[in-house]
Amino acid sequence: MARPSRIALQIVDTMTAGARHAWTLEQLATDLHQRGVAADFSSVYRAVERLLGERRLVRIAIDDGAARFELAGAHHDHVRCVRCAALAAIPCVVDPAALAAAAASTGYTVTTHCVVLDGVCPACRQH
């Protein structure tokens, strides 16, 4: 079975600290280094893969060049600035009734969802 993984633990700690809403693998690796934790990129990759399997993390579909992950259980949607790529977390904006209707009409059993709003952040709007 799984043995305690130094790296997986640190990843969860870093994410729980909450300096960010959605991490890329590279951001996780960097954050770990800043915490003084040596971690190869592939080890971060495998630790995240493991945490996904344990359902402690979820992968979110923010399509900006690199896969992004966040802690499971703290579901929220996201807004992304199309100019500077800044990300902000927002409360869920899905209408439960509409979701139920969509599930019924397609026959799918819907378990989770991922919403990304596109827009312009306050800082970029001023320029």
Next chain:
Amino acid sequence: MARPSRIALQIVDTMTAGARHAWTLEQLATDLHQRGVAADFSSVYRAVERLLGERRLVRIAIDDGAARFELAGAHHDHVRCVRCAALAAIPCVVDPAALAAAAASTGYTVTTHCVVLDGVCPACRQH
């Protein structure tokens, strides 16, 4: 300025024909070949890039390994089967009021959105 692009025209035609909801570059290249249109992958890439710039296509954030595109103007959300990766289109499930509230609280000016529901399709559920 831009000259008529044989490939861009065919891409729009193919997508308008509507055999699918969301195309990858490879699917577009394949569909074009089946229509008897020779098109290199990079040409498809550039034609799509151009159509995106003209706002005739939009890129959607379905995070399944390859970028996906659909015709602009026909906005809808998607459900994806987590087992077989099947995709289905659904009416928009975003609550306008919640979206407005999110925009207000973050200060973002929201222009578009992309929703992907995860679930299990009817076919996969039977197994």
Next chain:
DNA sequence: CTCGATGCAAAGGCTTTGCAGAAAC
């Protein structure tokens, strides 16, 4: 001693770009 975790390096997959030739104007 045994098995899983880790680092290093290489392989993969999709995306993007450089360049020369063909096509449109």
Next chain:
DNA sequence: GTTTCTGCAAAGCCTTTGCATCGAG
């Protein structure tokens, strides 16, 4: 003739895997 579109090939970027080593039990 000049500008744009295409095809071909190579380069890039991120993700994934193979393998030997290290370390916990």
